[in-house]
Amino acid sequence: EPEVTQTPSHQVTQMGQEVILRCVPISNHLYFYWYRQILGQKVEFLVSFYNNEISEKSEIFDDQFSVERPDGSNFTLKIRSTKLEDSAMYFCASSDQLNNEQFFGPGTRLTVL
Amino acid sequence: RKEVEQDPGPFNVPEGATVAFNCTYSNSASQSFFWYRQDCRKEPKLLMSVYSSGNEDGRFTAQLNRASQYISLLIRDSKLSDSATYLCVVILSGGSYIPTFGRGTSLIVHP
Numbered sequence: 218e219p220e221v222t223q224t225p226s227h228q229v230t231q232m233g234q235e236v237i238l239r240c241v242p243i244s245n246h247l248y249f250y251w252y253r254q255i256l257g258q259k260v261e262f263l264v265s266f267y268n269n270e271i272s273e274k275s276e277i278f279d280d281q282f283s284v285e286r287p288d289g290s291n292f293t294l295k296i297r298s299t300k301l302e303d304s305a306m307y308f309c310a311s312s313d314q315l316n317n318e319q320f321f322g323p324g325t326r327l328t329v330l
Numbered sequence: 331r332k333e334v335e336q337d338p339g340p341f342n343v344p345e346g347a348t349v350a351f352n353c354t355y356s357n358s359a360s361q362s363f364f365w366y367r368q369d370c371r372k373e374p375k376l377l378m379s380v381y382s383s384g385n386e387d388g389r390f391t392a393q394l395n396r397a398s399q400y401i402s403l404l405i406r407d408s409k410l411s412d413s414a415t416y417l418c419v420v421i422l423s424g425g426s427y428i429p430t431f432g433r434g435t436s437l438i439v440h441p
Contacts, residue, residue, distance in 0.1 A: 258433070259417075259432065260368075260417065262428050262429055262430070262431075265427065265428075272427070273428050275428065308373055308374070315427055316361060316421055318364060319376070321374050321375070322373060323372070323373050324372075324373050
């Protein structure tokens with residue numbers, strides 16, 4: 218069964234450093250998403266991506282964040298200058314159509330020290 | 331008013347019990363609805379979509395009530411493995427397709 222994969226599973230970084238989180242969506246999916254979940258809180262939408270551009274983004278997704286699909290399989294989330302409050306689990310998801318079910322990757326746990 | 335609300339629980343039930351959760355949403359333009367389950371420190375996994383006509387998958391039944399703006403999830407014959415947090419997800423229509431998650435309802439099934 219096809220699945221979304223994410224690397225690394227855990228990333229520890231110093232405040233102010235840049236991090237890149239990687240995702241490989243399901244191969245025939247066209248819509249890609251990033252979410253974050255701070256420990257003990259709800260899953261929060263960050264951004265959706267379709268046809269090589271951002272289609273929606275939330276207030277959380279400020280100038281420190283960017284997304285890219287550098288090739289035919291990877292989908293990345295970059296945080297330019299991490300803050301302590303960026304510590305969270307980051308989930309990538311994909312869907313075949315807008316409004317359809319989304320399938321989530323196992324997440325990357327980001328710890329900012 | 332919160333966009334998507336769920337009773338956090340926990341719902342503590344014995345094996346074999348029937349349990350139901352509700353999820354209310356505030357925006358009447360909401361178009362798509364889903365139930366996910368999330369185990370501790372794991373990713374959300376799709377449980378089922380919620381259609382206007384309802385949806386049943388084995389022991390799980392989901393219903394949508396547009397008039398009262400809520401969706402429900404019924405679990406029959408609870409198993410120990412059903413213990414998890416159940417997340418309600420609502421997607422608006424009409425130009426903004428941002429999925430909104432509820433905080434989840436915790437279910438604990440005990441022997």
